Amino acid sequence: MMAQANVTTIARAPTDWSSPAMQGRIRRRYRSERLFKAAGLGAIGISMLFLALLLANMLLNGASGFRQTEVLVPITLDPGVLMLDRARITGPEAEQALAASNLDGMTAEAADAAFGKGGARLVSDGAWLRVRERLLADPAMLGRTASFWLPAATALDQAAKGKAGSHADPDVQAAYDRLKAAGKVRTSVNLGFLTGADSTDPVLVGIWGAFKGSLITMLVTLIISFPIGVLSALYLEEYAPRNRWTDLIEVSINNLAAVPSIIFGLLGLAVFLNFMNMPRSAPLVGGLTLALMTLPVIVIAGRNAIKAVPPSVRDAALGIGASPVQVVFHHVLPLALPGILTGTIVGMARALGETAPLLMIGMRAFIAAAPEGVSSPATVLPVQIFLWSDEVSRGFVEKTSAAIIVLLVFLLGMNGLAIYLRNRFERRW
């Protein structure tokens, strides 16, 4: 009875929701609701905007890196001046004979003759290499006058692409306009960029050397980290007894996954280079270092994939007499493999974009030829990007961005493959 009385005494008039005060309050609450939602969308929008800005910036800067400007230069390949004859440039010693001849001087003189004084400055310093290639391919040209499309020097190249900007040299611009009117300049696809290696002249650089270095390094990484990672994941998930050692292994793997990549570089420098005396700048050392870095990623992804295989599969196999090793290698591993592969590709993509640990082990040398094997000096794509970004010449800006485009396309392909594998083969139980 008392409680009843209390309730009645504290009862108050019901809230009048239609009063202006309450209506205003509701409006304010709804407005803050809308603002909050807009803030959430805005946060995603800012991230997307940044991504779009980044990609657009690279595309705009880099697209012209895949094209090159060429100028038409007539050159008389006088055998007397070159001190060459037909027999020497067809024989086995042709390379040496051409290297010893004065082809570069002749090319420069021809450019001077064609474009007037200072004409040689319009042609790239390495233009004679192209003359040499043509001559090697077709020795009959010796003694004749032929017209060559030679790569233009950086300043002319930039002027032709309209990128010279405020640094433009009026002489070069005038020369370009003159050549353009005479039809002696053209812009073509820069095949050399996709097939060449590093160079000091931005119009002659290529990406293939660094790309091949990346491929070899990734191969070493894959060969080492994939089997070890899979075996390690199998052991931890299927066989490991719960004891202190297993805990120690798990803690190590989880921590290694979060260790900054540069620390792996220090490890590679101290252990592989200084202690084991492995060669500097070699894809072998780079691959080993990146393998240690990728290993925890593969182990963690592998364990998740193995965990997802239902226990009934194991029980059924054990029930018909398979040994524990047969259960795992005949049944669990094949079922978990798509998940493991997805994790591996993601880990490899991360390793492919990694720069800092490779700088530590000396893969930043200037290397003008594609690497031959695992122990020859090499550089990799991200390091090449870093090296080019340090160059002062304006011509390197578009080359750096073009290299970034190549790297991003490759990474996109790898991640696309991972997503495809996951969608195509991953089973849900």
Add this chain to the structure above:
Amino acid sequence: MSLFMIFLLLIGLGGIGWISARIRASAFAAPVAGTVGGRAHSRPAQHAWYVALWTAGPALAMLALWSCVQPTLVNADAIASLPAIERPASDVERQSLLAEVHALASGSIHAAFDPRADEALTGWRQAQTRWSLIALGVALAAAIAGGAWGFSRVRPDFRARNAVERVVMFALIGASLIAIITTFGIVASLLFESLRFFKTVSPLDFLFGLNWSPQTALRADQAGSSGAFGAVPLFWGTIFIGAIIAMVVAIPLGLMSAVYLTQYARPRTRRLLKPMLEILAGVPTVVYGYFAALTVAPAIRSFAVMVGIPGASSESALAAGAVMGVMIIPFVSSMADDSINAVPRAMRDGSLAMGATTSETIRHVLVPAALPGIVGGVLLAVSRAIGETMIVVMAAGLAAKLTANPFASVTTVTTQIVQILTGDQEFDSAKTLSAFALGLVLFAVTLVLNIVALRVVKKYREAYE
């Protein structure tokens, strides 16, 4: 014949062992009338693996040992092939001669400076051939002996499966130990080099000193020749960029993205936006660094000059920190996403049923409930940001200054490590070794951050399970 060829040969022999053992085991594996499953204990493939392991295993182990020893033997023979009078007297001379011989042999140089190199090269080649032949003989003997022993045991009652499975288990355990070995290797190499550094520089000066200028002196009487190794400016720069500026960008944006994706976005939108957000995490850091240095930093500088902020530099803490923050957004977002999703649905539904709007539910119920998880995620993000290298190397600069001006240039621990270790290095100077001491500090700090963060996240998960 090179060691690699011997390696391939041994693999081939293992294959032959595999096939022959399988043929022999198949002969007795066929089911016998009146019994269940035939007479044999193990399957033919298991016998085959047993023989293959015995053929290739011991021989490969010997080859691995041999490949460590052979260069020493060959070098000694090459030196011994020179007339006694011409043999190098000092150790340094010996090494430079051998280096030339190796370069000649691999074809990377065509002529040597040292006239003895050509002579030694002949001796080197002969020794190489001789020792390779010996290696081949030893490996073949081991392979044949092992194969014969294994093959002789291929009998119906032999338990090949148990033997093979024991080897498999050892391989599995060995693979798992690599992680421990790596951790040990990191700690050991960092500690070892750091201790050498701390012999010349006191740890207190390093950790609390305010002046960082590790230049090595060219002359003894040069000003500042001792080199100053006070790392506080580097620690401050690292914290300023990684833990303050980057987090000011990443926490609000990451958290709000997670809130929007989990609470507001329709499933289709979420499926579309989430991977796009994750692209940000997949872009290589060198690309961010290039973007920061080439586009963001000049823009920030001209803004600072326009507003009239003093000390604006073309390499600013703000450029590096802001770009790093954007890189971290997906990381913070996915950690916050997980924590918000882990909050029991009843709490959310209860709040909504009381009449709270969605945003009120998020601010007063979901985020407070998910806070430990979010804090854990932020700690992990900080640990990742302070270990990040390329963005700061390319955009933050090298000036070791104690400044709180975000438009000024500051330097970080990782920048200095790269700077110190990518030049010409002599491995006993304090400058080179200081990089390892910086690495040790970085490793210790990220380790503590990770352990704390994982513990916070784990405790929080347990609270709701």
